[in-house]
Amino acid sequence: MARELHLNLFIHGRGHHEVAWRHPDSAQRAPTDLAHYRDLALAAEAAKLDSVFFADHVALGQDLGYAARGELEPLTLLGALAAVTQRIGLIATASTTYSEPYNLARQFASLDHLSGGRIGWNIVTSWAPAAAANFGQEHQAGIDQRYERAHEFVEVVSKLWDSWAKDAIRDDREAGVYAHADLIQRTEHRGKHFAVAGALNVPRSPQGRPVFVQAGASTDGRAFAARYAEAIFTAHLQKESAITFYSDIKTQARALGRRPDQIVILPGISAAIGSTEAEAQRVWEELNELAHPSVGLSRLSNRFGGHDFSHLKLDQVLSADDFPDPSQVEASRSRAQLITAYVARERPTLRRLLHSLAGARGHFTATGTPEQIADIIEDWFVSGAADGFNVMPPILPTQFTVFTEEVVPLLRKRGLFRSEYRDGTLRDRLGLDPVPSRFDSPTQEQRSA
Numbered sequence: 001m002a003r004e005l006h007l008n009l010f011i012h013g014r015g016h017h018e019v020a021w022r023h024p025d026s027a028q029r030a031p032t033d034l035a036h037y038r039d040l041a042l043a044a045e046a047a048k049l050d051s052v053f054f055a056d057h058v059a060l061g062q063d064l065g066y067a068a069r070g071e072l073e074p075l076t077l078l079g080a081l082a083a084v085t086q087r088i089g090l091i092a093t094a095s096t097t098y099s100e101p102y103n104l105a106r107q108f109a110s111l112d113h114l115s116g117g118r119i120g121w122n123i124v125t126s127w128a129p130a131a132a133a134n135f136g137q138e139h140q141a142g143i144d145q146r147y148e149r150a151h152e153f154v155e156v157v158s159k160l161w162d163s164w165a166k167d168a169i170r171d172d173r174e175a176g177v178y179a180h181a182d183l184i185q186r187t188e189h190r191g192k193h194f195a196v197a198g199a200l201n202v203p204r205s206p207q208g209r210p211v212f213v214q215a216g217a218s219t220d221g222r223a224f225a226a227r228y229a230e231a232i233f234t235a236h237l238q239k240e241s242a243i244t245f246y247s248d249i250k251t252q253a254r255a256l257g258r259r260p261d262q263i264v265i266l267p268g269i270s271a272a273i274g275s276t277e278a279e280a281q282r283v284w285e286e287l288n289e290l291a292h293p294s295v296g297l298s299r300l301s302n303r304f305g306g307h308d309f310s311h312l313k314l315d316q317v318l319s320a321d322d323f324p325d326p327s328q329v330e331a332s333r334s335r336a337q338l339i340t341a342y343v344a345r346e347r348p349t350l351r352r353l354l355h356s357l358a359g360a361r362g363h364f365t366a367t368g369t370p371e372q373i374a375d376i377i378e379d380w381f382v383s384g385a386a387d388g389f390n391v392m393p394p395i396l397p398t399q400f401t402v403f404t405e406e407v408v409p410l411l412r413k414r415g416l417f418r419s420e421y422r423d424g425t426l427r428d429r430l431g432l433d434p435v436p437s438r439f440d441s442p443t444q445e446q447r448s449a
Helices: 035-046 074-084 103-117 129-135 143-161 218-229 239-255 277-289 295-305 335-344 350-361 371-380 396-411 442-448
Strands: 006-010 051-054 089-095 119-124 167-170 177-179 211-214 233-234 264-273 364-368 390-392
Touching: 006 035, 006 167, 006 233, 006 264, 035 051, 035 390, 051 074, 051 119, 074 089, 074 103, 074 295, 089 103, 089 211, 103 119, 103 143, 143 218, 211 218, 218 239, 233 239, 239 264, 239 371, 264 277, 264 350, 264 371, 264 396, 277 350, 277 364, 295 335, 295 350, 335 350, 350 364, 364 371, 371 390
Parallel strands: 006 051, 006 390, 051 089, 089 119, 119 211, 211 233, 233 264, 264 364, 264 390
Antiparallel strands: 167 177
């Protein structure tokens, strides 16, 4: 079967530019209105995209005065969207740093049942410095400790999701037997961070467990992704770095005994699309004119663990000396490394850097006609930089409408993207193998492996 392009819509407020909420073309509904998310999910489903995705934040940003904040909790939102969509995948972020395995396993198993097997979990280790105080912790855990906890967390929830056999429920009214007790096993996990007895009190879900999604790009993040991830949302400002990342992840996965085709890599793309290049460029110009520097500075500070950049002038040309050593950052290390590499390469002014990050927070931004955007997507796909894209429109819904109505048909015409959904789960759509069960026979286990 020919390799197939995958597309996910990343729904973020009224758009991915930090001031999309102010733009006249952005949604008029409040970011807490279900109808806003319903309409976007249905539009993505009509365009036959693989999935929609929601990030999460467990702390309120300090730039609330000039930035739209107060997002809905994503697992709750997925439950609502599962009821109004039929085919599209639904992916939500949940933190291993500030969650407990048993509760999270129950929530995702329930969602997978409610959606008929369309759920994915974006596994994160929360890096926001302000989050710790919301969970009774005086200090944020370092990146090494966060990933150590994450490894054990995934181990525990995987055991919980595997505590029921596929055919454990008999539901025999006449015989009075509801379930085969011998096909439900306790977890009995005892580790450094967690002690969980199990079994899970939700039966095995249609996919066995949610699709594992991951977004870290630090050394720890890549190692974690190579071991567990089945889809990766990654940020790159250049195709060359995306190719390097793609090759590294697939190589690490192969060394761990995994098939590289069992990891779908989806770089973010935030495209301003117009009937001409000039029209598309005006989208960025209009957005950047609305931006407030304090919002960009606050976000830049958070990426570097709270470092103070306020002494820098907006039109000052930057150098690497203006930033802390990114390898020592305990917050968003991979994004800090991306930013400092960009500064060393481009030598932008602070104003230009903030405008660049305002568009998609370090993801690739593009400007052009539908044909030019389709060319970029095809080029990255065939060049070994991507298996598809995490689509991040700068303004929602208008720029996504242009993408679905004008870019997607071009991708179909080029034989890259589907025209209809095939039957099956999100896992099936992404070309992923079934999740093996501890209750499988040896023959079945070998076949699944």
